[in-house]
Amino acid sequence: MNRPAQSSPSALPHIEALVPYSPGHQPEGDGWIKLNTNENPYPPSPEVGKEIQTGLQRLPLYPNPTSAALRDALAEFHGLESTQVLVGNGSDDILNLLFRSFCSDRVPAGMLEPGYSLYPVLAGIQNTSLVRIAGNKEIDLDPDAISASGAAIFFLTSPNAPTGVGYSLDQIAAVLEDYNGLLVVDEAYASFAEEDAVPLLEKFPNLAITRTFSKSHALAGLRVGYALAAPKVIQMLDRVRDSYNVNSLCQAGALAALRDAGYYQNVVNRIKTTRQNFFHELKVRDWFTYPSQANYLFTEPSKPDGKTGPAVAEELFQFLRDRKILVRYFSGSSLTAGFLRISVGTDEQMNLLLTAIDSWRRHAQQK
């Protein structure tokens, strides 16, 4: 008997309409210089591997549900109570929990633009309207605009993504003084910055900070991030998260990384030195580049005749990709379309990139 063909079921309308997050390209095969996803070019501390190896014996058991040992160690590291810390499966997990806990289809969220491109996707999943406060080329903070936004939760990336500009404690405090909602300062890159917002937690219960082991700790593949906030905020996120949101190998690996502070201080210092040298090289070529406090630089490529703009940035992006050098191009907004975001790799990688950039400039001159 012929049965009628089933039509595939529809998801909720806002999910059907959702434009998903577009992660940076992870190429197959060897020979790529990967400067497109702000990964750390150095390996993690050798202690991480040892702890993960030991942890294999515990795999038959469920992990500690609250990542208790890591939570305590993070609290101590930041001079906070364990009740002010929540560990997640990458800081993306924490950002997701924040959206799920603090906004809805009737309670809007907000973000400073440009900012991390995952926020609009999380807002879309939650069917929340997202108020975007547009920055200017200086990416100033406007406390009045944020407090007037009507957003119950507002996301501020500092150091900013993709510009790398870091906001000062005074600027962030000025927002917190005025704003009635929860201000989330996404500090994925704080280890490379001059200051961070942790000291403000003591005074402001409306502040949440998100951090990650993916960048400074060279553990993007492990997926460990965390939130720092007032105990009340942490309690809410704790209610919403998966009971076993961080597996036991991740907990063990991140704890080992945290304990090897000396190793990571060295890694971060190397990256900051390379960043400074590369910034100088771009300046020599007369390219406008934001002063970065992160492990990437956001730069406006120009041709030898001074021509800049989206077509120029895209042309260089393709030229580099054809030579197996990956950087990131964000075509979506007028604030970003004339720029490329370049992760800081090793000195050797940056020298190869500069050679390719100079060859592109010579090509452009001959055309």
Ligand SMILES: Cc1ncc(COP(=O)(O)O)c(C=O)c1O
């Ligand atoms: C600003 C910002 N926040 C959060 C993340 C996500 O980090 P994680 O790997 O911890 O999920 C990224 C990753 O690139 C980022 O750029």
